[in-house]
Amino acid sequence: MKPRTPGFWLIIATVGLLALLPMRAFAGMTPEEVKMFTETKAKAEKGDLEAHFNLAACYARGWGVARDQAEAVKWIRKAADKGYPMAQFSLGNCYDNGNGVTKNAVEAAKWMRKAADQGFVSAQNGLAAYYANGKGVAMDQVEAAKWFRKAADQGDALAQYNLGNSYRVGRGVPKDAIEAVKWTRKAAEQGDAPAQFNLGNSYANGDGVGEDQAEAAKWFRKAAQQGHTEAAKSLDALNRMTSSKGTPPAEKTVTTLDGARVVIAKKGNVTNVETVGNLSPNKAFTGSTLAAIKPENNPVDLLVRAVELFPQNQRAAYQLGLAARLQSQFDQKRVADRTAHQAFGVLTMQPANERVLSWGGGSQTIGAGDHRAVLEWARKAGPPTYHPAWMIQHGMGAFGATGRVGAGISAGFVAATAWSEVLNDYAKFIDTPSFWVTRHERNNPASFPTLLKGMESRYVSELDTGRAGDVGRQKLRAVVVGFDFKAADPTLALLDARDAMRAIVATANSTPPASSTPPASEEVIGSR
Structure with a gap:
């Protein structure tokens, strides 16, 4: 199955390099930009690997110099040849997407492996996805699972999610529902919404863990709070289903004797009580400083x-x-x-x-x-x-x-x-x-095209089939094509693009699902 690349938290972790650039660097070629470029190039020519990276970003985006993708790749390659793992990973992405070089999946996999061998988590995820899909290398699910495990062992939530899916379907490892839940839980506890959704399904169906509708509701709710539409549908369906069976719903709201409104969730012999006022303000704040x-x-x-x-x-x-x-x-x-x-x-x-x-x-x-x-x-x-x-x-x-x-x-x-x-x-x-x-x-701004492509892939994977889904895919593509790489605030532009894609998916998937609990997600996450 085609890789589903990671969502917005990766983007937030990747744009921080921009903090080292001038505040006006995206508004046009100012004297400040030209000075920055000149100083960065001087450092790069003295062998500073960090400056190699900054210089590549300048050429890639036209900051202080005419945009030149080939020159950007030249400086990334210099750092990659000297063993700089982030540069190796970036060069692999250049070959993957055809940025400044001829698109070449074999070369992409080669450089991704060099970075992965040095323990670079994003490259390990990327190489695993290449093996899972036979991209630039012979398809090998065992090798894919091996690299997902390496990244998962470093605490990477996306790799943990992937490894959990591998165990759940028996892809590259023996099928093992208990191991699937173990790795999915690790990702879910780090806030990964698809993993939270899958863990909710495991509890709802008793797959790899004891059936527990209250626990299922808890994880569906966590994913739904992050905008996961299928989790929201599953939570709603779960409450309707328990009510129709004549059993208490996973949650109910009551009023106590002292007038407090509380939510009661039953889990075995334990009653969990939360006030409706939980996460509520104390005293309105109207200041700005x-x-x-x-x-x-x-x-x-x-x-x-x-x-x-x-x-x-x-x-x-x-x-x-x-x-x-x-x-x-x-x-x-x-x-x-x-x-x-x-x-x-x-x-x-x-x-x-x-x-x-x-x-x-x-x-x-x-x-x-x-x-x-x-x-x-x-x-x-x-x-x-x-x-x-x-x-x-x-x-x-x-x-x-x-x-x-x-x-x-x-x-x-x-x-x-x-x-x-x-x-x-x-x-x-x-x-x-x-x-x-x-x-x-x-945080490499030269990765913006790859990041946007990753956002698009993620949200395409969440679209339902049918005409509404086809229209949604066209709209997602339009968001990517229309992205302004020279926006005054690039981070805000990425946020806007992410939110626009979420809205597109929500609209396209507004038709209620046919079943009460949709199947867990099985897609493989691609490279970071």
């Missing part, structure tokens, strides 16, 4: 405002998002119930919040200075004073709807100490050079 944040403003307050600010002031919105993340880390220290610690992760899965945080993770205008500004604010502001009711997950005894403090606070918790620990960890992160170097190496 870090200095305007009050101690009673919780992470939800900040993210709500960040979403409002984002269209006009992306930087301010992202800094509010960073502040919210610090608050959530503080709350994880003071809230004893570990099940509540997933709350911020759930918030970041919500499309509007994810858009803000993803933009900041890849924007060329965001750097260490923005993080230092947040750190300085946090040190001056001191620890938050709001009650952590937004994190409510289990048990009304821990956090009541009226704000009662119960047994949910960690024993011996000291706010000043916890806040200091959070900020010290943040400072270490900001001041770690290897993080910024790695960010630079993993």
